[in-house]
Amino acid sequence: MKRIHPLAPLAAALCALALSPAALAQHAGHSAAATATQAPAAKLVRLELHTNIVDGKMVYVDAKGRVNPDIQAQVGDTVEITLSSGEGAEHDFVVDELKVASPKFNAETGPQRLRFQLTQPGEFNYYCSIPGHRQIGMQGLIKVTGQASAAAPAAPAAPDPALALYTPAPVPQRSADPTAVSVVADPAKVPPAIGPRAPQVQKLRMETVELAGKLDDGTSFTYWTFDRQVPGPMLRARVGDTIELTLANDKSSKAIHSIDLHAVTGGHGGGEHTQVAPGQEKTITFKALNSGLFVYHCATPLVPQHIAAGMYGMILIEPEEGLSKVDREYYVMQADMYTHRPIGAKVHQEPDLDKMANELPDYYVFNGAVGALTKTHKLQAKVGETVRIYFGVGGPNKVSSFHVIGEIFDKVYSEAALNTVKTNVQTTLVAPGGATIVELKVQHPGSYLLVDHALSRTGKGAVGVLEVTGEGEPGVYKPSKL
Ligand SMILES: [Cu+2]
Numbered sequence: 001m002k003r004i005h006p007l008a009p010l011a012a013a014l015c016a017l018a019l020s021p022a023a024l025a026q027h028a029g030h031s032a033a034a035t036a037t038q039a040p041a042a043k044l045v046r047l048e049l050h051t052n053i054v055d056g057k058m059v060y061v062d063a064k065g066r067v068n069p070d071i072q073a074q075v076g077d078t079v080e081i082t083l084s085s086g087e088g089a090e091h092d093f094v095v096d097e098l099k100v101a102s103p104k105f106n107a108e109t110g111p112q113r114l115r116f117q118l119t120q121p122g123e124f125n126y127y128c129s130i131p132g133h134r135q136i137g138m139q140g141l142i143k144v145t146g147q148a149s150a151a152a153p154a155a156p157a158a159p160d161p162a163l164a165l166y167t168p169a170p171v172p173q174r175s176a177d178p179t180a181v182s183v184v185a186d187p188a189k190v191p192p193a194i195g196p197r198a199p200q201v202q203k204l205r206m207e208t209v210e211l212a213g214k215l216d217d218g219t220s221f222t223y224w225t226f227d228r229q230v231p232g233p234m235l236r237a238r239v240g241d242t243i244e245l246t247l248a249n250d251k252s253s254k255a256i257h258s259i260d261l262h263a264v265t266g267g268h269g270g271g272e273h274t275q276v277a278p279g280q281e282k283t284i285t286f287k288a289l290n291s292g293l294f295v296y297h298c299a300t301p302l303v304p305q306h307i308a309a310g311m312y313g314m315i316l317i318e319p320e321e322g323l324s325k326v327d328r329e330y331y332v333m334q335a336d337m338y339t340h341r342p343i344g345a346k347v348h349q350e351p352d353l354d355k356m357a358n359e360l361p362d363y364y365v366f367n368g369a370v371g372a373l374t375k376t377h378k379l380q381a382k383v384g385e386t387v388r389i390y391f392g393v394g395g396p397n398k399v400s401s402f403h404v405i406g407e408i409f410d411k412v413y414s415e416a417a418l419n420t421v422k423t424n425v426q427t428t429l430v431a432p433g434g435a436t437i438v439e440l441k442v443q444h445p446g447s448y449l450l451v452d453h454a455l456s457r458t459g460k461g462a463v464g465v466l467e468v469t470g471e472g473e474p475g476v477y478k479p480s481k482l
Pocket of ligand 1: 299
């Protein structure tokens, strides 16, 4: 039978306070080696964590309902965590300093078990590595007491399949997805004019869907969309209308999504109360207090990531008297996109968040994809018609210098403010998260190019065509005879 030193309880207490072995030996009057034999036996620390949204934050919750709980253990202990997605979105569990990372988990994968051994004392941050999730709450601490022991193995001799050692995930190289569909919004799909009428209640519903879409010929991308199109559908209301907007997130989504409409006063434009988990829906009601053309976008962290994946659109709020009548109306939005391979790569492109952070886009697109407005849907008009373009910039980062080659904007509602009309404008600036309304009467047939006059961007996708047919008005334009 082992003889317990009379000061053993004190030694154990001091050990828990992580006092050095030398100090322990001095106080207890015995060797550090003897103390080590009396340290508590290594144990298995088991816990369950599920994810949830609490008070607008994304968090881990344990079986007792504690949010982002401290995980207490001692050197030598093995921690086993069963991780599940409470709200269904995709998450993981990472501890950089311990080189630990769980597989990603969501409603579809079901719970994942993560096991790792603690070999050093200290406090270590655990967090979710899905972009933006740590920033909005998914982090906590592992507190390890005890002393580092040379005897504690850095890694098991034989790999334990349940031991998830961290290896940085390589950027996947996938060929273009053959099932990718067109996500391009038809620029002619503009809701009908409202004109003068009394304010009404409008009920609108949109669905967020993640899907493989065609980014370019032979190139696909996982778009995040409103209603399977980029930009999302154009919405139209009248100032004074009350809009009841329901946002549903498709059950196959991996991310939470939301909507912030710049036409909304309060509640972060709706972003505060529309954080919707996969398979769920939420409704907000707002009054359109201001007229104008307003951008909407997803407001779930990492917000620029959700925007760059396609989550933007516009809502037009007509003034009381309505807008002047024109012959044709079009809906066009510009965006900048960031991918792991350069433009032209015949692959399934993955988002590159470093390029996004550094604002170095690979693509600039009109209506979501390269060729959207040159091949998929050209804008059309006949000589003599007045064309109105509702033009916005989803961004997330880049300004547009919007211009139509070979035309002059007869009218520009600069920054989409309907009470200020500029006339005879060549190029108009549109901010990310901003919009403009331009009108032009076409007097001569031909293919007019819509561009961002930062013209290097035309080579990266930002170009569209306005096809004008008919007899040209005499004297407007004539090439010299060859
Ligand atoms: Cu989103």
